[in-house]
Structures are given as C-alpha cells and as structure tokens.
Amino acid sequence: MIELRGIRRDYGNFSLTADLQIDERELLTLFGESGSGKTTILRLIAGFERPDSGQIFVGGREVTRLPPERRQIGYVFQDYTLFPHLSVGQNIAYGLRVQKLPSEARMRRVRELLDLTELAGFEDRAVAMLSGGEQQRVALARALAPSPKALLLDEPFSAIDTERRGSLRRHLLNVQRTLQIPTVFVTHSRTEALYLSDRLVIMRDGAIVESGVPRDIYERPTTLYAARFTGSANTFTHEKLKRLPAHWLDGPVPAERAADQGAPIAVLRPEKFEFTNTGQSEPEGGCLEGQIRHVGYFGSYCLYIVETELGELEVQEEPGCSVGQTVRLCCPAGSIHLLG
Amino acid sequence: MSSSRRAPVLISVIFLAVILPPVLTVLGAGFAGSTAGAWAGQVQSVLSRPSTWRSLRFSILQAAVSAAISVAVAIPGAYLMSHYRFRGRQIIQSLSLVPFVMPSLIVILAVIGFYGRAGLLGRLFGGDLTFVYSGVGIIIAHTMFNISVALRIIAGGWMQVDERYRWVSASLGERPFSRLLHLHLPLITPSLVSAFIIVFLYCFVSFGVVLVFGGVRYATLEVRIFQEMFTNLNLTAAGTLAALQLAVAGFLVSLIQYLTRKKGAGTVRSGRRFHARRWNELARPARTLAVLYWAAVGLFLFAPLLTVVVRAFTSNGRFSLISFRALFGGAVGTREVSEIMQAQLPDILMTSLGMATLSALVSSSLAYLCARSLRDHLPGWLDTVLTMPLAISGVTLSLGLRLLLFGIVPELVLIVMAQSIMAFPLVFRNMRGHLRALPTRYLETGRSLGARPLHLLWTVEVPVLWRGLVNTFAFAFAVSLADFTSVLTIGRGRIVTFPIAMYRLIGFQSFDVALALGVVYMVFVGLIFFVVDITSVQREEAGL
Known part of the structure; x- marks a missing residue:
C-alpha cells in the first residue's frame, strides 16, 4: 500500500497538495492536463523529489526522508531510459546486481521476467535494436525484477503507435494482475485512463479534484472539469x-x-x-x-x-x-x- | 531545501573560498609592512604613470581586435560544422584545437618563423615583414590560439537551436540570407557573446605571447605585473596593477553582458535531436566557398606550425638532425643544452607529464562534480562566477598562491592548484556539453532500482560518459601541459617543464634547438590525442 498524507510541495509558481491512498493490488491512474502535478506525485513517491511537508508511506513504512535507492519502488519513464551500454538481459539484471543476488539466481529471475514480459530470446540483444514496444517491455521487466513494493509508470505508452498500444495495455494489465502490486500510472490519454484504472484520480492545478472508479466518474462526475476530461x-x-x-x-x-x-x-x-x-x-x-x-x-x-x-x-x-x-x-x- | 537548490550556493562558496584568498593577497601585497600613507602614495604613483595607461589601452585594444577577428573567422566554420555532415568534420574539429593546446612559445616561434624576418612569407614575397614584431604579431598569435575556442562555442550554440525553426522559416518563404540575419543571428547571439568574452579574457590576460613579442612598447598589464613583481620587486605596484586589471576585466565583461542581454528573456527552444544535413545538399558555389574557407583557415593555423617542423629539420638549407642531436644531449656552442635548459630532457618529460596528469585529474574531476550537481540548474550568476578564473589571469593567481602558501605547500602542488583553477572554466564547459549524453532520468532509474550514487557512478555514468570523460581529461591535460605562466611564476625556474625549457632556449638565442623541442612536444601531444581518439572510437563502435 502507498499512502500520501498531507503532502505539500511548493515550486514558487506552482504548488502541489495531495492526500492519497493506493491499495495493495490497485492500479491507480493519475489523470489531468499537462502541468497538473501528475508526474510530480510519481516523483515524490519514487523519492526523486522531497515534499516540503507531509509524509509518504510505502508498505506501511514511512519513506518520506529515504533516498530513492532505499525505497524499493519500480519506475518506468516515458522514454524508458534503457541503459545504452547494457544488453537487454543486463538491463533487466541491473537491480538484481545491486542487490548482490548470486549469478545463478539472477539469471533465473531475468528469465522469469523475460517470460512474463514476452521477451524470451531477447536477452543478448542491444537495446538500440529494439522497437518502441519492446523497449517499453524491457523497461517494465527491469523495474519489476528486484520485486519492488510498488510500480510507477509515467506515460509509458505515449511514444508507441496507436495501433500497438492496445496489446501493450492488455499486457500491462496482465502483468499487474499477476503480480498484484500497487501501481500508479500517469497518463493524459482518456482511453488509457478509463480502460486501465481500478481507480481514477483526476488532477488539476496541483490538487486532486476527483477520485473514483472510472465508470462512476464518467457517468456521475462531481465537477465539470472531470466531466469534460473523461469524455464529451x-x-x-x-x-x-x-x-x-x-x-x-x-x-x-x-x-x-x-x-x-x-x-x-x-x-x-x-x-x-x-x-x-x-x-x-x-x-x-x-x-x-x-x-x-x-x-x-x-x-x-x-x-x-x-x-x-x-x-x-x-x-x-x-x-x-x-x-x-x-x-x-x-x-x-x-x-x-x-x-x- | 532540496539538494538541487542548495548546490549552486555551496559550489560558489567553495569556489570563491579557493580563488579569492590568493587574489586578495596580491591586491593587498605591499600594504603590509608600510604605512597607509606611504602605500597610498605608491599606488598613486603607479596609477599616474603614463606607461600604466598605455599598457591598459593596449591590453584592451589587442584583446578586442583578437576576439573580434577570432569570432568573425569562426562564424562560417561554426555554421558548416553545426549544419552539415561532411568527410573530415571530426578531423577539423580535432585539428583546430591543436594551436590551442600548444605552448604559447611554440606558436610564437611559428608566427616568427612564418611571418617574421627571414620568415617563409618574407622569402616568398620578398621584403621584410617586420610588422610581426609589434601588436600585429600578438594579434596573429592570439587569433591562432583562439579560433578553435570560438569555433567550438559558436557551433555548440548553433546545434542547440531547434532545427524546426529553420523549417518554419523556409515554409514561410524566407530566403536564406534573410533567415541568417533575422532568425539565426538573434538565436546564436548568446553563444557569439560568450565566445567573444572568453577569447577577449584570454587575450586580455595573455602572458607568454606578449612577453616575447611585445617588448617594452607592447606590454600588457599582465606582463607589467610580472615585471613589477620579479624584476622591480615592487609588490605594491604589482598589486595595484592586478587590481586595475581585474576591475577593468570585470567591468568590460559586465558591460558586454549588459549591452547584449535579451529583453524579455526568451530562451531558445531546444531538445529536438540535432539534424545535420548532407554535404551535397549545399549548392555548388557555396560548396566551393566552404572548401576555400577551410583551406584558408587551415593555412592560417598550420602553415606557421609547419614551418616550425621544417626549420627544426633543416640546417643551412639542407635536411639535418643537428638540432635534435643537440637537444638529446648535445651542446650549442660551448654550452651544454641541458645546462641552458637547467634540466635533463627525461626529467623535463617526467615533470611535465606528472604535473599535467595531476592537474587534469583535479580539474576534470572537479568539473565533473560541479557539472553533475548543476546539470539541471545553472543560474546565470553562477556561470559568471565559474568563468572568473579567466579574468583573474595566471600571473595574479599564481603569484597569490605563492605569496600565500609558499613554504607551507610544495611548489609542485601549488602549480597543480594554479593549473587546475586556470583550466577549470573551459574544462567545466567541456564537461557540461558531454554530460548531456546522460539525462538525469537515467540516474533516477538507476536509483529506483536500488543503486547508490557511488555504485551508479561506476555502473552507469562512467561507462556511458566514457568518451566525454576521456575527451575532457585529454583537453585538460593538454592545457596544463602547455601552461607557462604558473610554472614560471610559482616555480621561479627551479621547476622545468617543456615551455620553460623552450623559454630558456629562446632566451639563449638557440632557436633551432627550441624548435626541435617544439617538434618533440607536438609529437608527444599528437600521440596522446591519437590514443584518446582510438580508445573512444572503439568504445563508440561497442554501441555507445
């Protein structure tokens, strides 16, 4: 479980406030226009930014002051950021190496993830040779390899062709359902927000304006902003x-x-x-x-x-x-x- | 406060704590041990000398002319380098740096050998080109040094400009010339200004070139500071002149920045990957012009250096190794060469190598640390602070370090300190450019996978940035190897590096042996750059 309690982060011309809980198996989507603070929330959870006040808990443990490397949270960037000097297998094994897992166990885990993300046989490929969708799956596998306590995804499909997105979305859902890991997903695609989320959180100007099951928000929105943002x-x-x-x-x-x-x-x-x-x-x-x-x-x-x-x-x-x-x-x- | 907001303040404090004390020591030199009245009288007498103001005027004039010529000559080259992909682009980029990393004395010998009395140009066209022994010679040498600096800065700025601006302009029907004037020029003005400022400062505080060329008539303030300190032993005068130099440099740089500042501070949009066009997309007449341009620049930079090589290998108009034999253990007239240089060649080699390696290690690691913590946020004022060593001048800084720490810290360490500080501004710029290859989010990804900063350094940063790190190190190494000012000022003759040995040989009128030493130096630096190039190309082929 992830919990944000009374979080505030001030940037001078923009400030963010958030109170939010993400349950054990939940896939939660942060949805809103650009600059509404979606990515900032992810970065706060991951530890790339520190809040000015408030607390963050992951799996019952407070992580507010912990550096990112001690939080055990998987993060997938918009452009995947695969390490260019490492192969697919080495990229996936990166976090396991950090954990000093013996090479036997490491290889087993890498193979597990290659299977899970349908990348079996790609182990020795150079990352530059992969398609966008394959890179995205490698990034997902890499983030999941060290068995993180939560998974954060920052617009992972935005650089993928529209027709490929469908299968990748299904793939992500399968993986998330299999692992049952709390997942926060940032998007500004209406389709992704409605299709993927267990719960949808709508953000505007650094604040959460609405939160609920996608169908409830779509059919019975509380604000005009949420109504317009989820559909015509x-x-x-x-x-x-x-x-x-x-x-x-x-x-x-x-x-x-x-x-x-x-x-x-x-x-x-x-x-x-x-x-x-x-x-x-x-x-x-x-x-x-x-x-x-x-x-x-x-x-x-x-x-x-x-x-x-x-x-x-x-x-x-x-x-x-x-x-x-x-x-x-x-x-x-x-x-x-x-x-x- | 987050670390990203604290870093600029912290870095500037440390930086100023390192560079200010030596500078203040020089500025206040002579004050101790005399009464305030006597001190003020001496200061006034220095400031009322006509020679002081003549030197100041000449310093400004030659620096402004050298900088203007360097920038003007570099603009077409920077345009070609930043917009077109052509065979030899990489070679041109590497070669243009060669004069910059040569000790000033070699460049001086080259200029004299080419333009001077009995020089190649004089022999070809007849007549005596004595103009070279004046301000003109200084300007020629300074331009040779600094074209590559201007070329790099301007080309770098041009590559930052989003290629789509050009497409928009073309789609709106703008003609190329108008586009150059109304689109490109405003967008690259910041890099033109910073190129001008950097070259200006380099020339304003230039030492070796003026020391040899200028004589008394064309002395810059920098040379006068050195003379007051070591020839006239007048500390007060040295301090006064150093203060004057610093104040004028500071004032002129601020003035330039003020006059060229952007109203409504629009930032150039960048971020799109740079898209270089193919060479044959250039129209035929333009291509011819471009070839002529490179040929002219090449001739200007390398014909003089080539005469150094040719003359080192000739004696009485014939091929001969006599100068080299003299260098490797021979004599000039009745005096041993090692006696003239006051050191054995292998020792000179070891001293030069060792100090340059240390200085390069220090300056490039510091530059890496700074560039890394400032990568997302480099405030304008901090950029100015970090450029300060360029305005402080080598003589002032070295003098200050010597006055402050002599006897406490070994001379070798002092020289390494001075060299690292002097090289820092350009090494830092260089490093910042290379750091772009690894955006912050890669490091964040690594950390979210559990890697601590030090672990990340070895597993991600060093492997990915390897090429840039080696490149920057080599640059810092060459700059320190070529350093003449701080070795002379701090070492006071006891520490002999390549440039010092060369200085002694020239002082003894044994030009041919000096030229031979110059050739040895060039081969040496060439080898290092060659090795660097090969290793980084191999890494590149490995998928980086």
Whole structure:
C-alpha cells in the first residue's frame, strides 16, 4: 500500500497538495492536463523529489526522508531510459546486481521476467535494436525484477503507435494482475485512463479534484472539469434545465444550485441521446427538436452537432443521418447528471 | 531545501573560498609592512604613470581586435560544422584545437618563423615583414590560439537551436540570407557573446605571447605585473596593477553582458535531436566557398606550425638532425643544452607529464562534480562566477598562491592548484556539453532500482560518459601541459617543464634547438590525442 498524507510541495509558481491512498493490488491512474502535478506525485513517491511537508508511506513504512535507492519502488519513464551500454538481459539484471543476488539466481529471475514480459530470446540483444514496444517491455521487466513494493509508470505508452498500444495495455494489465502490486500510472490519454484504472484520480492545478472508479466518474462526475476530461459532455445551466422534461434529470435541482445563474450545473453524455422518428407521435414526457448542423464520422458511430432551441448539442448515434435533416432528441429518464 | 537548490550556493562558496584568498593577497601585497600613507602614495604613483595607461589601452585594444577577428573567422566554420555532415568534420574539429593546446612559445616561434624576418612569407614575397614584431604579431598569435575556442562555442550554440525553426522559416518563404540575419543571428547571439568574452579574457590576460613579442612598447598589464613583481620587486605596484586589471576585466565583461542581454528573456527552444544535413545538399558555389574557407583557415593555423617542423629539420638549407642531436644531449656552442635548459630532457618529460596528469585529474574531476550537481540548474550568476578564473589571469593567481602558501605547500602542488583553477572554466564547459549524453532520468532509474550514487557512478555514468570523460581529461591535460605562466611564476625556474625549457632556449638565442623541442612536444601531444581518439572510437563502435 502507498499512502500520501498531507503532502505539500511548493515550486514558487506552482504548488502541489495531495492526500492519497493506493491499495495493495490497485492500479491507480493519475489523470489531468499537462502541468497538473501528475508526474510530480510519481516523483515524490519514487523519492526523486522531497515534499516540503507531509509524509509518504510505502508498505506501511514511512519513506518520506529515504533516498530513492532505499525505497524499493519500480519506475518506468516515458522514454524508458534503457541503459545504452547494457544488453537487454543486463538491463533487466541491473537491480538484481545491486542487490548482490548470486549469478545463478539472477539469471533465473531475468528469465522469469523475460517470460512474463514476452521477451524470451531477447536477452543478448542491444537495446538500440529494439522497437518502441519492446523497449517499453524491457523497461517494465527491469523495474519489476528486484520485486519492488510498488510500480510507477509515467506515460509509458505515449511514444508507441496507436495501433500497438492496445496489446501493450492488455499486457500491462496482465502483468499487474499477476503480480498484484500497487501501481500508479500517469497518463493524459482518456482511453488509457478509463480502460486501465481500478481507480481514477483526476488532477488539476496541483490538487486532486476527483477520485473514483472510472465508470462512476464518467457517468456521475462531481465537477465539470472531470466531466469534460473523461469524455464529451453537453452542459446545461439551470435556465436550460427548466426547459427540459424534469424526469431526464437524475435528481431534483438543489436550491443553492438553482441560484447559480449562467454556470453549467448538469451534464449529459452524447451517447445518452437517441433520435426518434419525427413521423411518430411525441414520446411521453416530451422531446427536443433540432436540425443537424455537422456530422462527424467515427466508423461504428457518428457524432452529430444538432442545433436546438437550447443551443448546439452533441449526439452520438448510428451513422445514417445527414446535415440539414430535422431530428427529434430523446433520452431515458435520469440521463442528465447534476454535478456536485 | 532540496539538494538541487542548495548546490549552486555551496559550489560558489567553495569556489570563491579557493580563488579569492590568493587574489586578495596580491591586491593587498605591499600594504603590509608600510604605512597607509606611504602605500597610498605608491599606488598613486603607479596609477599616474603614463606607461600604466598605455599598457591598459593596449591590453584592451589587442584583446578586442583578437576576439573580434577570432569570432568573425569562426562564424562560417561554426555554421558548416553545426549544419552539415561532411568527410573530415571530426578531423577539423580535432585539428583546430591543436594551436590551442600548444605552448604559447611554440606558436610564437611559428608566427616568427612564418611571418617574421627571414620568415617563409618574407622569402616568398620578398621584403621584410617586420610588422610581426609589434601588436600585429600578438594579434596573429592570439587569433591562432583562439579560433578553435570560438569555433567550438559558436557551433555548440548553433546545434542547440531547434532545427524546426529553420523549417518554419523556409515554409514561410524566407530566403536564406534573410533567415541568417533575422532568425539565426538573434538565436546564436548568446553563444557569439560568450565566445567573444572568453577569447577577449584570454587575450586580455595573455602572458607568454606578449612577453616575447611585445617588448617594452607592447606590454600588457599582465606582463607589467610580472615585471613589477620579479624584476622591480615592487609588490605594491604589482598589486595595484592586478587590481586595475581585474576591475577593468570585470567591468568590460559586465558591460558586454549588459549591452547584449535579451529583453524579455526568451530562451531558445531546444531538445529536438540535432539534424545535420548532407554535404551535397549545399549548392555548388557555396560548396566551393566552404572548401576555400577551410583551406584558408587551415593555412592560417598550420602553415606557421609547419614551418616550425621544417626549420627544426633543416640546417643551412639542407635536411639535418643537428638540432635534435643537440637537444638529446648535445651542446650549442660551448654550452651544454641541458645546462641552458637547467634540466635533463627525461626529467623535463617526467615533470611535465606528472604535473599535467595531476592537474587534469583535479580539474576534470572537479568539473565533473560541479557539472553533475548543476546539470539541471545553472543560474546565470553562477556561470559568471565559474568563468572568473579567466579574468583573474595566471600571473595574479599564481603569484597569490605563492605569496600565500609558499613554504607551507610544495611548489609542485601549488602549480597543480594554479593549473587546475586556470583550466577549470573551459574544462567545466567541456564537461557540461558531454554530460548531456546522460539525462538525469537515467540516474533516477538507476536509483529506483536500488543503486547508490557511488555504485551508479561506476555502473552507469562512467561507462556511458566514457568518451566525454576521456575527451575532457585529454583537453585538460593538454592545457596544463602547455601552461607557462604558473610554472614560471610559482616555480621561479627551479621547476622545468617543456615551455620553460623552450623559454630558456629562446632566451639563449638557440632557436633551432627550441624548435626541435617544439617538434618533440607536438609529437608527444599528437600521440596522446591519437590514443584518446582510438580508445573512444572503439568504445563508440561497442554501441555507445
């Protein structure tokens, strides 16, 4: 388990605060825009930076003042930082050598990791000869070889082709599930954040703004920032909400929010909307009518921009409609989520 | 406070603690043992001498001209080196350094032999080119020394500029000349300025060159300090002149920095890997010009040095080994050569080698420690502090160390100290450049795998940086081997290294033997560089 208790780190023009717990088998993702402090949290846990105040615990032991080499935490950098003068096998064995493991045991462990990361047979290759994905797996194997108490990954997939990322993500999940090691993963890819995390922590301006299971954050975000960062969202002010069927909302608007003039207080994911045939009678509870302004084609679905009396709305629906067409928008009860 | 924020302060304190006491000792020399009034009177008399101001004017003038010429000549070369990949680029880079690591006396002999009375140029074109025995000779020698320094600094700065700027400019339709003026020039101004400052300081405090060429008419302040100290035995005058020199150097450097400072401090974006173009991407006329340029620079740097070699091997217009025979145990006229040099050749060899090795070890390890702890954060003021030894001058520093520690610390150690401090600014720059090959995150990775800093040093830093470390060491070694100032000032003749022996031979008018010694020296340094090159190339082929 990793715990950050009352952490503060001040950089003059930027300051970070964090209270965070990462459970024994959890894969936690730090997610947010660049400069929000995600990597700083990793560096604090790893010991590359020291907090100004607060405490850090790893596996029940306080490590706040320990140098990185005594923390037993695996770290994988964005560009892998494989040692250029060592072969694949020597890179993986680096941490084991430091531990002064006898060569027999060391070789066994290296082979174990080569198998785990599907790199068997690569042992003697020069690291410069590897593809990006292979380098990434070597870096992972190297970090895991000394059996660390936690694993930290700083955007490990950002330098990999999009089509290769899928298999690497699955691979990472397999490894993490096999070893059951607390893992913190930094990314600004929405797909990675939603797909990989047991828990998602959203950061902004050096602070944690939201934390939870990806599905909860996606469907019931507390802040507009989290809503927008995890996916497309139609937003509504109280003014606009009043002109929509009341049962579309997932709850009554609290009085204090109702007073909030002009600020969005509710969100609706584009895929909640559905088109209903304009020829049919209006569904119970009413619907919105509008005209398609733009069609964005994404293969299995389209994103339609629909001009309505409430302004432009984003709708995710099956391909088939075209610009200029008049459509009716409906959504199931409770689809619009009230923030906060 | 984290270590990264503490390091600059700590380093500057230690650094100043090392260099300030000797300097202050010289500045205050003569004050002890006399009354304040008498001291002030003497200071005033030194400052009211016309010769003091003539020397100052000449120091500034020759340094400014030498620096301007060196920088101007280096710009096209730096452009070619930083933008094009061509056969011999590496060789040019190594060769251009040769004059810089030669003892000043060899370069002087070379300049005289080439341009001077009965020199090669004079014989080819007739007439007597006596101009060389004046300020012009000093400027020629200084430019020969410093072109390589300017070339390296400017090319280094140019390589830092993100190649994509050029692509953007081209895509916006900018013509090459306009691009040079409006894009490149502003971006490389910082490296032009720092090249100018470094060369200027080198020439401003230059000693050997002026000592031999200038005579009394063209003495710089540096030479006057030496004369006051050891010829006139006037400590107060030496201290006063040293203070004047330091103040003027400090003022001029600050002025240059102030005048050229960037408004709104925009930093050049770098980080993208440097992309060198192929030679044949250069247009044909430009290629011809470039070849002519290298040929001219090559001629300027090496034709004089070549005359040293040729003359060492000739006697009365014929090939002869007579000078070498004299050097290896012979005599000039009635006097033994070893008597003139006041040392045996093998001893000179051992002393030179030993001290240069020690100095290079000290300065490059210190440079490594500093560069490593300052790698992510080198504040501008600290850069200035670390460049200070260039402005302090060898004579002042050596004198201070001698006054302060003579009798307490052996002379050899004092010389090693002086040489390490003098070499430090350039060795440090050199080291910083090499350190880029190993970004901090590699060290962090190692530490997260459990390696302690010392373990990391042997398992990652030294192997990965091997080439750069050897390179820097060799550079520091050559600079210390060529040092004349501190050996002369501290050793006072009892310690004989190559340059001192050469100085004695020249003083005895046995130029030919001095030239032979110069050739031995060149072969020696050439061998060392050759070995360094071979070892580092082998490491490179091993995948580094």
